[in-house]
Structure formats: structure tokens, C-alpha cells
Amino acid sequence: MSDIDKPLPRTDDPLTAPFWTATREHRLVVQRCADCSYLRWPPAPVCPECGSPSATWTPVSTAGTLWSYAEYHRAFSPAWVGDLPYTVGLIQLEDGPRMYGTMIGEPGSLRIDEETRPVFVDVTPTVTLVHWRMAERNPS
Structure with missing residues (x-):
């Protein structure tokens, strides 16, 4: 369990x-x-x-860009009340499809059209969720 x-x-x-x-x-x-x-x-x-x-x-490829995101301030299920606020991003994968996922990091740090990387979260022995974070910026 x-x-x-x-x-x-x-x-x-x-x-x-x-x-x-x-x-x-x-x-x-x-x-x-x-x-x-x-x-x-x-x-x-x-x-x-x-x-x-x-x-x-x-x-x-796990490479992608942040296409859009929404910050949630109200939980639509009691299971997420403790996570408020949380952010869900829509990731445009380099290979074509888009995936939704929980974003890691402060909403103010999220940048549309910039690179993301997946974070694989091993929740149980059979469930690994995919969350996303912004990729590290290269210094100019």
C-alpha cells in the first residue's frame, strides 16, 4: 500500500x-x-x-519547452489541499506531442518557450510520476 x-x-x-x-x-x-x-x-x-x-x-526525447501553465489556488480534490498553490505545465516535447505535468519550482521562475526537463518521481514500486522543471540556463 x-x-x-x-x-x-x-x-x-x-x-x-x-x-x-x-x-x-x-x-x-x-x-x-x-x-x-x-x-x-x-x-x-x-x-x-x-x-x-x-x-x-x-x-x-525528454527535451521539451514550457508551452503554458496554470497555478492552482483552489483544490478540486481534498487530496491536493496541502499542496496549494501548485502549478501544472503543458510541455511541448521536442518530438511533437504535448504532456501535462506538475511543475517543480516557483511560478515566478517559469518561462514560456524555454527548455524543461522531466523529474521522475518514484512514488511506489509500481508508480513513477513525471513532473517537470525548467532547465538550467546557460550563462551568456
């Missing part, structure tokens, strides 16, 4: 299990349509581009 008091993803869901297996290894994978090669996230039973039900899981 987890000592975390928040809902955790079902890592045995056939649609998302390959993603959770990869995160445990501190890697990111997304679905690639077997017919048109469209990379998709979140996972879906059919490709939103061509309607094909065929897909494979493919590794993607």
Missing part, C-alpha cells in the same frame, strides 16, 4: 501500461500510429489523424 494520500494511476490499464512501465525506467514513451506515424499523447484506442486502431509505443 502506498503512503501517498493522493489517487494514483492504474498501471495495469492496457491502454496506458506501457507508459507507466517506461516511467519506472525514467523514460518517456508515446503511441505512434502504425499506419500514418502520428505521435500521440494521451494514449487512445484509435489515431486521431487517420482513425487507425494500430499503434506501437515509441521512445521520445
Whole structure:
């Protein structure tokens, strides 16, 4: 049993299990349509581009940029009250898809269109969550 008091993803869901297996290894994978090669996230039973039900899981780069973010001051579930305020970012992965995730760092330090890096948080032996932080800036 987890000592975390928040809902955790079902890592045995056939649609998302390959993603959770990869995160445990501190890697990111997304679905690639077997017919048109469209990379998709979140996972879906059919490709939103061509309607094909065929897909494979493919590794993607962890490099990305912060596309947008929202700072939450009200919890929509009691499980997150202790985390207020918290920030959720929308990350544009270098390979194409966008992923949402909790941002690490103060909202004032977040910079739209600048590099991010994933932070793999091992929550339980079977659940590793992906959070994000801004990449270190190179001195000019």
C-alpha cells in the first residue's frame, strides 16, 4: 500500500501500461500510429489523424519547452489541499506531442518557450510520476 494520500494511476490499464512501465525506467514513451506515424499523447484506442486502431509505443526525447501553465489556488480534490498553490505545465516535447505535468519550482521562475526537463518521481514500486522543471540556463 502506498503512503501517498493522493489517487494514483492504474498501471495495469492496457491502454496506458506501457507508459507507466517506461516511467519506472525514467523514460518517456508515446503511441505512434502504425499506419500514418502520428505521435500521440494521451494514449487512445484509435489515431486521431487517420482513425487507425494500430499503434506501437515509441521512445521520445525528454527535451521539451514550457508551452503554458496554470497555478492552482483552489483544490478540486481534498487530496491536493496541502499542496496549494501548485502549478501544472503543458510541455511541448521536442518530438511533437504535448504532456501535462506538475511543475517543480516557483511560478515566478517559469518561462514560456524555454527548455524543461522531466523529474521522475518514484512514488511506489509500481508508480513513477513525471513532473517537470525548467532547465538550467546557460550563462551568456
